Amino acid sequence: MFEIVNKAKIAPDIYQYEISAPLIANKFQAGQFIVLRPLADSERVPLTIMRADKDNGTITLIVKAIGLSTKQLALLNEGDAIADVLGPLGHPSEIENFGRVVVVGGGVGTAVAFAVAESLKQAGNTIISIIGARNKNFTILEDEFAEISDQLFVLTDDGSYKKKGFVTQQLQELYDSGERIDRVIAAGPLVMMRAVVELTRPYATPTIVSLNPIMVDGIGMCGGCRALVDGKIVFVCVDGPEFDGHKVDFESLMRRNEAYRGIEQRKEHDCKIDQQLAKEDNA
Amino acid sequence: MKDIPLKDRMKIGRHPIPAQMPDERIHNFDEVNLGYTPELALAEAQRCLQCKAAPCTQGCPVNVHIPQFIQHIVDGDVLAAADAILDDNFLPAICGRVCPQENLCESQCVLAKKGQAVAIGHLERYTADITAEARVARDEVVAATPTGKKVALVGSGPASLACAGDLIRMGHQVTIYEALHAFGGVLVYGIPEFRLPKSIVAYEVNGLRKLGVRFEKNTIIGNTIALQELMIENAYDAVFIGAGAGLPRFLGIPGEELVGIYSANELLTRINLMKAYQDNAITPVFSYKDKVVAVFGAGNTALDSARTALRMGANKVYIIYRRTEEEMPARVEEVHHAREEGVEFIFLAAPLEFIGDDNGWLRSARLQRMQLGEPDDSGRRSPVPIKDSNFSMDIDMAVIAIGNGSNPLLRDTPGLEFTRWHTLVVDPDTLETTLKGVFAGGDIVTGGATVISAMGAGRKAAQSINDYLSHR
Numbered sequence: 001m002f003e004i005v006n007k008a009k010i011a012p013d014i015y016q017y018e019i020s021a022p023l024i025a026n027k028f029q030a031g032q033f034i035v036l037r038p039l040a041d042s043e044r045v046p047l048t049i050m051r052a053d054k055d056n057g058t059i060t061l062i063v064k065a066i067g068l069s070t071k072q073l074a075l076l077n078e079g080d081a082i083a084d085v086l087g088p089l090g091h092p093s094e095i096e097n098f099g100r101v102v103v104v105g106g107g108v109g110t111a112v113a114f115a116v117a118e119s120l121k122q123a124g125n126t127i128i129s130i131i132g133a134r135n136k137n138f139t140i141l142e143d144e145f146a147e148i149s150d151q152l153f154v155l156t157d158d159g160s161y162k163k164k165g166f167v168t169q170q171l172q173e174l175y176d177s178g179e180r181i182d183r184v185i186a187a188g189p190l191v192m193m194r195a196v197v198e199l200t201r202p203y204a205t206p207t208i209v210s211l212n213p214i215m216v217d218g219i220g221m222c223g224g225c226r227a228l229v230d231g232k233i234v235f236v237c238v239d240g241p242e243f244d245g246h247k248v249d250f251e252s253l254m255r256r257n258e259a260y261r262g263i264e265q266r267k268e269h270d271c272k273i274d275q276q277l278a279k280e281d282n283a
Numbered sequence: 284m285k286d287i288p289l290k291d292r293m294k295i296g297r298h299p300i301p302a303q304m305p306d307e308r309i310h311n312f313d314e315v316n317l318g319y320t321p322e323l324a325l326a327e328a329q330r331c332l333q334c335k336a337a338p339c340t341q342g343c344p345v346n347v348h349i350p351q352f353i354q355h356i357v358d359g360d361v362l363a364a365a366d367a368i369l370d371d372n373f374l375p376a377i378c379g380r381v382c383p384q385e386n387l388c389e390s391q392c393v394l395a396k397k398g399q400a401v402a403i404g405h406l407e408r409y410t411a412d413i414t415a416e417a418r419v420a421r422d423e424v425v426a427a428t429p430t431g432k433k434v435a436l437v438g439s440g441p442a443s444l445a446c447a448g449d450l451i452r453m454g455h456q457v458t459i460y461e462a463l464h465a466f467g468g469v470l471v472y473g474i475p476e477f478r479l480p481k482s483i484v485a486y487e488v489n490g491l492r493k494l495g496v497r498f499e500k501n502t503i504i505g506n507t508i509a510l511q512e513l514m515i516e517n518a519y520d521a522v523f524i525g526a527g528a529g530l531p532r533f534l535g536i537p538g539e540e541l542v543g544i545y546s547a548n549e550l551l552t553r554i555n556l557m558k559a560y561q562d563n564a565i566t567p568v569f570s571y572k573d574k575v576v577a578v579f580g581a582g583n584t585a586l587d588s589a590r591t592a593l594r595m596g597a598n599k600v601y602i603i604y605r606r607t608e609e610e611m612p613a614r615v616e617e618v619h620h621a622r623e624e625g626v627e628f629i630f631l632a633a634p635l636e637f638i639g640d641d642n643g644w645l646r647s648a649r650l651q652r653m654q655l656g657e658p659d660d661s662g663r664r665s666p667v668p669i670k671d672s673n674f675s676m677d678i679d680m681a682v683i684a685i686g687n688g689s690n691p692l693l694r695d696t697p698g699l700e701f702t703r704w705h706t707l708v709v710d711p712d713t714l715e716t717t718l719k720g721v722f723a724g725g726d727i728v729t730g731g732a733t734v735i736s737a738m739g740a741g742r743k744a745a746q747s748i749n750d751y752l753s754h755r
Contacts, residue, residue, distance in 0.1 A: 223546035
């Protein structure tokens, strides 16, 4: 049912999938996500949607094969069916003409950053995009961003491609050059989003972050994705995933996101799946 | 055998249901109760006085004809007993296991006034289990003439399953939409295997499927398909919303964001729905080995969480409740089983704060002693803090099991009105919502309640939907 119609490895461990899901494609609005189970025994994995093609009934996802379930997904190929895909979930991003918007994307967060940037562009905003990666190999979606951005900055931590440095350095340079910034959108690793939020705080620029916490059901039932925003408990799956970044308690989110790392890595079939993935890469 | 004089029947004591021994069962997730043997069932059935007024039936939310089905057991015709139950309740194997009988049918039993009620729940379970194979074999077909009307049911929990069972037999076309990847709602994500084996839920779902009910998973009404679209594009003539309870409530005290603090829903979902109790499961859970776990709350969900934690290898499990045992909303049998298994109850205590270590993991809780004051709105005496009674407990994990709000997903639907508790507004007589042709029942209307009351609402809604459709 949820057939993979296109699969491409776009960076080490990072795959781009186009999946047949007509009902979800039809309803998708930028900022929303899905919950997916690659196989009938997999975990439920929340993933943001990069784009939807309503005519072909497909959605596009960017997935990093980092846990057991995302590695199971990485082993599936074009023509294979994904066991379960549920969505679109969460509130859509607030899209209107804000003026000049800086969109910051890092890691696989670049996917949702792209979706939001594209919609904001269509709404008449001037889009200044900053995408960052560890090195050249991990730089993703550069062409896609180039198409919808009025200005695009690509950075790598090690300087192996384009400009050397972190996304926050580029953002700071924009402020320093006196650039007017009406809104900032940040999606990526929590450390990156926290750094962006701390940077924009003194300028009081509205800064929206897209959170991706641990989730189980994704439909407002289990409470696993709770986060502290403005001192109150929120549920990212139904209250988010986007929040006012200046009000998010990143410390507790980081701890909760780290909590399962060791447990999952101890699961024994992990190593088998790694061998399979390595074999695929060599083939 | 059949004609034991009334006086003698009243002298027979209630027959306990055979169960796994506590020290054995805390190491597995197999069902705790093993069920009556035919001999025990007959002996228990013979205790029934066959009261003409049948107060037990009045105490049942779906009015199962209890004396009749019990008489069939006495007569040795278990299939007739099953049919007598099925007239009013399609899910006897489930209700026999999870209904709070002591507050419903059994509380009304004449024998309860003088001693112990007839074990109606155990007999219902026995009847359902012993006839399961025979019922599968006989291939029930819908007798009603097809009406050509289509009804969509939102959610696949007990309210929708009961509603579907009636609607399909009335000749309507029925489709159940479920958001998750498995059918049964709270019966699969909430209630643990050791209390309600998932094979029983699957059996009931398959039974409905055989009757012609269609089941669609991964479909969330309000997101994947809008409620209005069901009525217009998908041409449903009526909709039933049985979306159930939703977001877990938290205590709202400092430290609640620490790692090691779960909502009961998250703990139970990981372990039941995602099967994390199985060694080869992919969904991770924190290791419970040698851990001290405190569960806050005193309903069935709290007890399910506590007993699940024990089975996952916890060293010590506490139930902490701000009132006393008397006010506990949980089923009596669950409290009894939990105590047998070594769960320790701390009554009249309420948490004030959770304290973590430098890495943000839970290490202890600060609590306060309570005493009972005046009765509150619910009629229960409300807990009042005792001054200068604070104390600390070292705990490694906490489970918050103090109830749920309603499911939040349909709140943006135009025309659908909610109460200030976020439950759906319905006409109490018809269960119709503020949208024409859209009905609702179960926890989404009442807030967190029982499986049987949700089923009762589902059946009531089915009747209203049938009336509504016959006038169109």
